[in-house]
Amino acid sequence: MRFFRPRGRSDAQRMTGTPVAEAKALYEAGRYAEAEAEARDVARARPHDDEYSAVALNIAALATGAQGRHAEALATYDEALPAFSRIFGADHWLTLKLRSDRAQQMISLGQHAECEAECAAVAEAADRGTGPEMPRLAAAARNGLVFAINAQGRHQEAEALAREALAAYRARDRMSLVLRLGLARSLNGQARHENALTEAQKADKLYRALPDYQRHPDTGTVELAVATALFGMRRVPEARRQAAAAHDACLASFGPGHRRTVEARTLLEHIDGTRP
Numbered sequence: 001m002r003f004f005r006p007r008g009r010s011d012a013q014r015m016t017g018t019p020v021a022e023a024k025a026l027y028e029a030g031r032y033a034e035a036e037a038e039a040r041d042v043a044r045a046r047p048h049d050d051e052y053s054a055v056a057l058n059i060a061a062l063a064t065g066a067q068g069r070h071a072e073a074l075a076t077y078d079e080a081l082p083a084f085s086r087i088f089g090a091d092h093w094l095t096l097k098l099r100s101d102r103a104q105q106m107i108s109l110g111q112h113a114e115c116e117a118e119c120a121a122v123a124e125a126a127d128r129g130t131g132p133e134m135p136r137l138a139a140a141a142r143n144g145l146v147f148a149i150n151a152q153g154r155h156q157e158a159e160a161l162a163r164e165a166l167a168a169y170r171a172r173d174r175m176s177l178v179l180r181l182g183l184a185r186s187l188n189g190q191a192r193h194e195n196a197l198t199e200a201q202k203a204d205k206l207y208r209a210l211p212d213y214q215r216h217p218d219t220g221t222v223e224l225a226v227a228t229a230l231f232g233m234r235r236v237p238e239a240r241r242q243a244a245a246a247h248d249a250c251l252a253s254f255g256p257g258h259r260r261t262v263e264a265r266t267l268l269e270h271i272d273g274t275r276p
Contacts, residue, residue, distance in 0.1 A: 019052045023059045027066075030216040030253060036063035054083040058098055061105075066217065068257030070108035077102035093133040096122050100141045107144065108259040112151040119144035139169040139179060146182035155189030162186055174214045177206040181218075184225040193232030200225035220250040220260050224267070231271055243268045 019042050026035035042056035057080035065073035077098065084095040100122045106115035119141045126138035142165040149158040162183035169175060180203040187196035204222045207215060227242035247264035254261055 019046065020055050020059060023056060023063075027059055027063050028213040028216070030219075032063045032066040032254075036060050036067070039063060049083060049086060051087050054080055054087055057083065058101070062101065065105050065108070066254055066258070068255045068259070068261065070105050070257075070259065074102065074105040074109065077105065091125060091129065093126075093129065093131060093137055096125055096129075097133075097137055097140070100137065100144060103141075103144045103148075107147055107151065112148045116145060116148040116152070119148060135169060136171075136175055139165055139175045143175065143178045143182055146179070146186065150182065150185050150189055153189070155186045159183060159186035159190070172206060172209070174210055174218070177203055177210070177218060178221075180206065181221050181225055184229070188225070188228045188232060191232060193229045197226065197229035197233070200229055216253065219253045220246040220264060223249065224260065224264055227264075227267060227271075231267070236271060236274070240268070240271045243271060 020039065023035050023039040023042060026032075026038055036059075039056045039060035043053045043060060046053040046056070057076055061073050061076035061080060064076055081095075081098060081102065084092075084098050088094045099118060103115045103118040103122070106112070106118065123138050123141035123145060126134045126141060129137075142161060146158045146162045146165070149161065162179055166176065166179050166183065169179065180199055184196045184199040184203065187193070187199060200222060203225065207218065207222050223242045223246035227239045227246060230236075230242060231239035243264055247261065247268055250258060250261035250264055256262075256265075
């Protein structure tokens with residue numbers, strides 16, 4: 001679970017001494033296979049309705065998805081969700097965050113309409129909720145919504161939603177990064193590549209300012225957005241360098257089956273197919 005981090009504390013720091021501390025530390029270090037194995041061991045060793053068993057399942061789902069095994073990740077989220085609802089309550093921010101993370105796997109499996117509906121429901125629930133976590137949760141859900149709408153070719157709608165979400169969420173953190181990348185994707189989808197490049201460059205500054213443990217999940221995202229924009233502007237050699245960098249980074253971090261690795265590889269093939 002990506003617990004929100006007031007004052008920059010890492011998840012591993014917040015969970016020191018708990019049964020899931022090692023799994024979270026491994027996940028934050030980008031050691032996804034080890035994190036998954038540790039989290040599944042914890043979940044198996046504890047009672048089914050135990051709080052840390054549920055949290056361990058969530059970590060396992062995150063780590064499984066990060067390795068590109070998206071169907072398995074979704075199945076693990078489906079296993080964890082009833083436990084979260086029982087333990088924390090259906091409207092608790094942790095349960096809503098689990099639903100938001102689960103919806104990201106729907107995107108990777110091509111279930112874009114389902115993801116759109118789920119992210120919209122989570123965003124509405126977060127808007128109704130109270131507590132310091134809810135604004136960031138609403139932004140996270142709207143990020144998934146932007147991606148799902150873009151994936152269905154509704155790029156102008158996605159642009160408007162991304163701009164609205166960025167205006168409402170002013171913190172310069174990872175959530176701002178992914179929302180800005182969603183905006184760049186919507187602009188690329190409209191063939192407004194110069195504008196998309198500007199947004200991708202802003203996202204790059206945000207990415208570089210993040211601590212290492214927050215960068216891992218977004219490896220390759222900036223390079224991919226930049227490559228797409230440059231290719232649309234017919235700056236082919238530069239686009240290929242960025243696409244290759246995105247692919248190499250994603251392959252090393254997530255493996256060949258991850259959605260982002262596949263997207264970078266597809267873009268590379270498209271670029272090479274247009275070269276004389």
